[in-house]
Amino acid sequence: MKETMRLQKYLSQAGICSRRKWEEYIERGLVLVNGKVATIGQSIVSWEDMVTIQDEVVEEQKNFVYYKFHKPRDIETTCAQRWGQSIIDIIDTPERVFPVWRLDKESTGLILLTNDGRIANFLMHPRYEHEKEYVVETFGPISDDDLETMAAWVEVLWKKTKRAEIKRLSTGRFSIVLTEGKNRQIRRMVENIWGRVKRLKRVRIENIYLNKMKEWVLKHLSHGEKAELFSILDIKNELL
Numbered sequence: 438m439k440e441t442m443r444l445q446k447y448l449s450q451a452g453i454c455s456r457r458k459w460e461e462y463i464e465r466g467l468v469l470v471n472g473k474v475a476t477i478g479q480s481i482v483s484w485e486d487m488v489t490i491q492d493e494v495v496e497e498q499k500n501f502v503y504y505k506f507h508k509p510r511d512i513e514t515t516c517a518q519r520w521g522q523s524i525i526d527i528i529d530t531p532e533r534v535f536p537v538w539r540l541d542k543e544s545t546g547l548i549l550l551t552n553d554g555r556i557a558n559f560l561m562h563p564r565y566e567h568e569k570e571y572v573v574e575t576f577g578p579i580s581d582d583d584l585e586t587m588a589a590w591v592e593v594l595w596k597k598t599k600r601a602e603i604k605r606l607s608t609g610r611f612s613i614v615l616t617e618g619k620n621r622q623i624r625r626m627v628e629n630i631w632g633r634v635k636r637l638k639r640v641r642i643e644n645i646y647l648n649k650m651k652e653w654v655l656k657h658l659s660h661g662e663k664a665e666l667f668s669i670l671d672i673k674n675e676l677l
Contacts, residue, residue, distance in 0.1 A: 441480040443479070447483055463475050471486055504655055510543060527653070536550050563618075575635055581605070
C-alpha cells in the first residue's frame with residue numbers, strides 16, 4: 438500500500454507559507470494536483486503526485502530553518518509587497534522563508550521566520566494560545582485603572598479580549614502578554630481607554646526573546662531555543 442499524506446501537510450512542509458494560507462489557496466482553486474483542482478482534505482503520494490500553484494511545482498521541504506529578526510518601523514511583515522518594503526525584501530537568507538505572525542508596519546520587534554509550515558501552524562492557530570509579550574509606550578500617562586481595564590478585557594472588533602498580563606514599567610510605559618492576536622489589538626485596546634500608542638515593540642514569543650538584538654539583525658535560533666520551543670509546542674519528537 439502506498440503511503441499517503443494530507444495535501445495541507447505536504448504544502449505546509451514546502452516552506453512557502455503557513456497551512457492556513459495554503460488552505461486559502463486551495464479554497465480559491467489555485468492549487469492543482471496532477472493538473473486537477475485540489476480540494477481541502479485531499480490525500481496525495483508525495484513522490485508520485487505533482488502539486489502545482491500557478492504553474493510552479495511545489496516540492497516538499499526537508500531542510501527546515503528557523504530565524505529571529507528585529508523588525509524596524511515602516512516594514513510590512515507580509516510576504517507580498519503592497520506599499521513600500523516587505524520583510525522578504527530586506528532579509529537575506531539562502532532559503533525561502535516566511536514570517537510567523539504579523540507585526541504592523543508602525544511597530545518594531547521580534548519576528549520569527551521559517552520555511553517549516555508545521556511549526557507556523559502550531560504557533561499561529563488561535564486554539565493554542567501561545568504567549569507574545571510587548572512593551573508599549575503611550576502619549577501621556579496611563580492610570581492604574583486603565584491598565585486594569587485592559588488586563589481584564591476590552592472590546593476589540595466587537596469581541597471581548599482575553600485576560601492579559603500587564604505590568605507597569607513607568608508613567609507611560611507598560612508590558613503586556615497576549616495569548617491571542619486580533620488585528621492591531623494592542624493599539625485598539627489603548628484607544629478603547631482613550632489613549633494612543635507612541636511606540637510598540639514585541640520582545641518575546643513564548644521562550645524566544647529579542648533581548649539586546651539591534652534592529653535589522655537576523656539570527657538563527659539556537660539549538661537550545663529550538664529545543665525549548667518545540668517542547669512547549671509538544672512537538673519535540675516530530676520536529677527535532
